Amino acid sequence: MASGERPLIGIVDDVGGLVDLVAYESHEGYAGARQAVSGMAPAEVIALVKDANLRGRGGAGFPTGLKWSFVPQGEASDGGLKYLVCNGDEMEPGTFKDRYLLEHNPHLLVEGMIIGAYAIGAAQGYVFLRGEYHEPYRQLQKAIDDAKARGYLGQNIFGSGFDFDLRIHRSAGRYICGEETALLNALEGKRAQPRTKPPFPPASGAWGRPTIVNNVETFCNVPGILRQGADWYQGLGLGDDAGTKLYGVSGRVNKPGLWELPIGTTIREIIDVHAGGMQDGYKLRGLLPGGASTDFLVEQHFDLAMDYGTIQAAGSRMGTGTMILMDDSICPVDMCRNLEHFFAQESCGFCTPCREGLPWVEQLLTDIEEGRGQPGDLELLERNAQFIGGVTNTFCLHAPGAIEPLASALKYFREDFEEHIRIGECPYRRGG
Amino acid sequence: MSEPALIPVLSDEEVREIEEECAHLPDRKSAAIDAMMIVQRHRGWVSDESLGAIAHVLGMSVENLDSIATFYNLIFRKPVGRHVVMVCDSVSCYVMGADALRKRIEAHLGIGMGQTTADGRFTLLPIVCLGACDKAPTMMIGDELIENVDAEQLDGIFGRFE
Numbered sequence: 001m002a003s004g005e006r007p008l009i010g011i012v013d014d015v016g017g018l019v020d021l022v023a024y025e026s027h028e029g030y031a032g033a034r035q036a037v038s039g040m041a042p043a044e045v046i047a048l049v050k051d052a053n054l055r056g057r058g059g060a061g062f063p064t065g066l067k068w069s070f071v072p073q074g075e076a077s078d079g080g081l082k083y084l085v086c087n088g089d090e091m092e093p094g095t096f097k098d099r100y101l102l103e104h105n106p107h108l109l110v111e112g113m114i115i116g117a118y119a120i121g122a123a124q125g126y127v128f129l130r131g132e133y134h135e136p137y138r139q140l141q142k143a144i145d146d147a148k149a150r151g152y153l154g155q156n157i158f159g160s161g162f163d164f165d166l167r168i169h170r171s172a173g174r175y176i177c178g179e180e181t182a183l184l185n186a187l188e189g190k191r192a193q194p195r196t197k198p199p200f201p202p203a204s205g206a207w208g209r210p211t212i213v214n215n216v217e218t219f220c221n222v223p224g225i226l227r228q229g230a231d232w233y234q235g236l237g238l239g240d241d242a243g244t245k246l247y248g249v250s251g252r253v254n255k256p257g258l259w260e261l262p263i264g265t266t267i268r269e270i271i272d273v274h275a276g277g278m279q280d281g282y283k284l285r286g287l288l289p290g291g292a293s294t295d296f297l298v299e300q301h302f303d304l305a306m307d308y309g310t311i312q313a314a315g316s317r318m319g320t321g322t323m324i325l326m327d328d329s330i331c332p333v334d335m336c337r338n339l340e341h342f343f344a345q346e347s348c349g350f351c352t353p354c355r356e357g358l359p360w361v362e363q364l365l366t367d368i369e370e371g372r373g374q375p376g377d378l379e380l381l382e383r384n385a386q387f388i389g390g391v392t393n394t395f396c397l398h399a400p401g402a403i404e405p406l407a408s409a410l411k412y413f414r415e416d417f418e419e420h421i422r423i424g425e426c427p428y429r430r431g432g
Numbered sequence: 433m434s435e436p437a438l439i440p441v442l443s444d445e446e447v448r449e450i451e452e453e454c455a456h457l458p459d460r461k462s463a464a465i466d467a468m469m470i471v472q473r474h475r476g477w478v479s480d481e482s483l484g485a486i487a488h489v490l491g492m493s494v495e496n497l498d499s500i501a502t503f504y505n506l507i508f509r510k511p512v513g514r515h516v517v518m519v520c521d522s523v524s525c526y527v528m529g530a531d532a533l534r535k536r537i538e539a540h541l542g543i544g545m546g547q548t549t550a551d552g553r554f555t556l557l558p559i560v561c562l563g564a565c566d567k568a569p570t571m572m573i574g575d576e577l578i579e580n581v582d583a584e585q586l587d588g589i590f591g592r593f594e
Contacts, residue, residue, distance in 0.1 A: 093522035093561035131469070131506045132518075132562055134575045167456060172465050172504035175560060189457075189464035191503040207458045250524040250565035257566045292523050292561075322565065324524050338526045342560060348503075 005236060006244060006260040007224035008217070012104045019139050021146040024107040030152055032226030033114040037160045042073065045119040049222065051230035053242040058087055058178075058215030059290060059319045061308040064222075070202035071120040071210045083211040084122040084164075086113060086219055087183055088129040088136070091175045092291035093342060094324035097246040098216035100258055102129075102136035105220070106143035110166065112219030114152065115226055117164040120212055125166040128183050131173045141168060175346035179396050180213040181205075182348065193348045194396035217246055238264030241307040249275040251325030252282040258322070264305040267297070270323070282327040286412060290319020292339050293401030295408035296326070315408065331428035332413035333420055336406050337365040343402030354399035357388040361406065373421035382410060441485035446474055450489055460490045464500050468507050477508040505559070512555040513548040515593045517541070518572045521558045524565035533569050534558075536583040540590065554590070 011018060011027050018024045036045050050065030071082060086109065090098040101109060113125050129137055144166050147153045155163050174192050176182045181195035184206050205211020221243055225233045234242045245263040247270050250256050254276030261270070271277065271284070278284050286296045289306065295316035297304075304310050311318040326335055344358035361384050367373055387393055389403035410417065419427055442450075449470045453463040467486045468478050475482065478501060487497040501507045508516075519534055538544055541554055548555040554573075564570045567579035573593055581589070 090563050091560060094524045094565050095561070096563045096565045099563040130563070132559070132572060132577075135577070169466070170469065171506075172469060173506040173560075174504055186465065187462075189462040189466070189500070191500055207462075248566060250568055251527050256568075288523070324527065324565070326527065330527055335523065335526065338521070338523055342522055346560065 007228075007236075008101065008108070008220050008244060008246060009105060009260045018105045018107065019103075019143065021107060021143070021150060024105075028227060029107055029223075030111055030147075032223035033111045033118075033152065034158050036115045036226050037118050037162050038158050042119050042121060045115060045226070048230055049119070049225060052225045052233040053230075054218065054221050054225060054233070055241065055308060056215055057217035057221070057245070057321070059092065059293075059317070061318065064214060064218055067202065067214070068116065068119050068212060070200070071212060072203070073121065077121070077210075081124065081207075081209045082120055082122040083206040083209055084113060084117045084120060084125040085183070085187065085206060085211055085213045086125070086127040086216055087178065087180065087213050088127050088133070088140075088216045089171060089178045089183065090130055090133070090216070091173075091178055091346075092293065092320050093339075094248075094250055094288060095291050095320040095322045096248055096250075097258055097320065097322055099133060099136055100246070101216055101220050102133065103139050106136075106140045107147065108220045108223060109140070109216055110143050110147050110153070112222040113166060114157065114164055115222050116212065116214065116219060118162055120210070122212070123163050123165065125164060126187055126206075127166065127168045128177065128187060129168050129170050131171045137168065137170060144168070174348070175342075176348045176396075176398060179398065182396070183213060184211065191348070193350045194398075236262055237307070238262045239305050239307050240264075240309055245306070245321050247274070247306060248322030249325065250322070251287075252279045252327045252329075253277060253325065254279055264307040264310075266303055266305055267323070268302045270306065271302070271325070278325075278327065282329060284325055285328050285330075286326045286332070286409075288324045288326075288405055289316050290321050290323065292324070292342060293317075293404055294319040295404045296412055298412050316404070329428070331369070331426055332409050332416045333365060333369045334426065334428070336409050337362065337369050339405050340365055340402065343398070347398060351395040351399075353388045353394050354402075357384055358399060358402055360384065361388070361403075365406075368417065368420045369426050371420070371425040373424075375421065377421060378410065378414070378417055381406065385410070441481050442471065442489065443474065446471055447489065450486070454490075461492050464490060464492065464497055465504065465507075468497075468501055472508060476514075477511050479511075483509075511548075513552050515553065515574050516555045516557060516572075518557050518559035518562075520560070520562050520568070520570045522561035524561065525569040528568035530569045533581060533583050536586065537571075540586045553593070 046068045054064040055061040177186045177192045179194050182192040186192040201211040236243050241263045244260050248258040259274045286298045288294050301314050308318050340362040344362045347354045349355045385403045385407040388399045391400050450467045453466040454460045471482050487494045562570045564579050569581050571578050
């Protein structure tokens with residue numbers, strides 16, 4: 001570990017939660033927001049976040065400061081409303097990091113959003129929260145109410161003349177709401193279909209106004225950067241990327257869970273040291289490194305660093321950083337069927353390759369899994385993967401993301417697919 | 433007299449909560465999802481009558497509102513039991529045995545997915561990842577998240593919900 005510092009949840013782990021405003025403030029809480037709002041120009045805040053090299057923690061890894069700089073400022077702004085939106089939808093299967101932050105350190109998000117709002121000049125913010133997240137909602141709403149009562153939200157924050165109000169929108173549930181333009185349609189009370197881009201949200205977002213959308217964990221990184229600076233933040237990471245990352249492991253390990261570690265920690269360290277290794281009797285065959293929409297990685301990749309560039313070079317994506325393990329008791333064909341069922345169900349139905357292609361893929365996988373596979377089915381799956389996975393063939397990235405685990409499974413676990421078709425049943429179900 | 437006749441379908445409390453949402457949004461239609469969720473919190477589901485009343489309050493067509501209602505997983509357009517049971521069927525729970533658990537729950541309640549028990553106590557639905565994957569398999573009963581669900585403990589789990 002570079003420094004052992006854990007600015008997101010270190011104190012939470014030590015004292016068992018920071019949901020109380022007084023407790024949060026006793027650990028330098030709101031010092032970063034106070035410093036930004038009362039002592040810095042918005043452009044200085046954006047420059048600092050850029051210098052820190054903070055990248056979006058929702059999955060895409062876009063540089064946060066750069067995104068903020070796309071919002072029209074000064075002369076370029078028409079002086080009207082701007083919005084700051086937090087994506088707290090967390091519906092990527094296998095992902096459970098934002099829930100932890102919301103339940104245990106909600107003021108960190110509120111503080112990060114105050115800083116972001118000041119940087120882009122937004123007077124109104126929304127947290128777009130999963131409808132099923134009841135406890136996160138209770139904790140965040142309490143944090144917002146307490147911050148408001150203390151004068152940290154609302155009019156004239158810290159006596160600076162800056163106004164920022166924050167409200168929670170509780171979603172009615174659909175995976176596509178995680179796509180930022182679909183999220184904005186949902187925020188506006190509409191069907192959550194993605195929008196045509198351009199224009200991108202920093203130019204025209206919620207209600208047609210300049211809007212920035214960032215993930216929960218992204219905002220939570222901002223207060224520390226304000227307090228301790230860009231060099232400190234850069235020093236937290238092990239490789240090219242900066243800061244810490246919430247990494248998670250689910251599956252047949254001894255200690256499934258979530259840890260804040262230097263970004264760039266290796267996959268093997270996360271699984272063997274932090275997650276306690278595989279349970280007795282189970283062998284690790286592969287994993288999805290950052291949620292359901294990321295390509296499988298296998299044994300040859302386990303010593304790689306979990307950062308944006310390294311995982312991308314290995315043909316996958318770090319995504320949300322919460323990995324799902326496939327042990328040797330799990331049939332790769334059936335696991336892909338489970339994944340494609342999810343993506344087919346959650347397609348918004350707007351464009352044909354996604355609406356028609358994903359159910360077709362799910363049906364082919366179901367047939368193969370249940371012993372009805374035919375010679376040629378794998379070639380058909382591959383052709384579908386090519387068409388649906390081509391990023392210019394679909395309206396948004398839902399279908400290309402859906403295809404990532406399947407395309408990689410066809411590469412790494414091809415023998416399993418072929419055996420299903422050859423013997424006319426699932427070898428993992430034989431005799432049981 | 434024809435216009436206001438729809439509003440009494442909603443209670444004063446529901447209308448007050450919907451108006452509170454509208455007051456914080458640039459236009460009334462933007463409160464469509466919030467309004468349906470408010471009514472559902474009070475009544476368990478969104479009936480045709482409720483839908484018509486909400487559309488009227490927000491100044492939008494019933495057809496438009498229904499197209500929004502049917503898009504979202506958590507807006508129920510059919511009656512549900514007193515407790516909605518949502519069992520995660522996404523990949524982390526799948527790896528930890530969700531398929532077998534689902535069958536045990538269906539047998540325990542004597543209903544399949546999408547059905548309601550004869551006594552109106554439970555409605556059973558599949559749900560996507562509940563964001564507690566390190567404690568898989570998971571499900572929700574009402575607002576309560578239940579982690580590390582043990583198929584041997586279903587009596588005790590469901591027994592807490594009258």
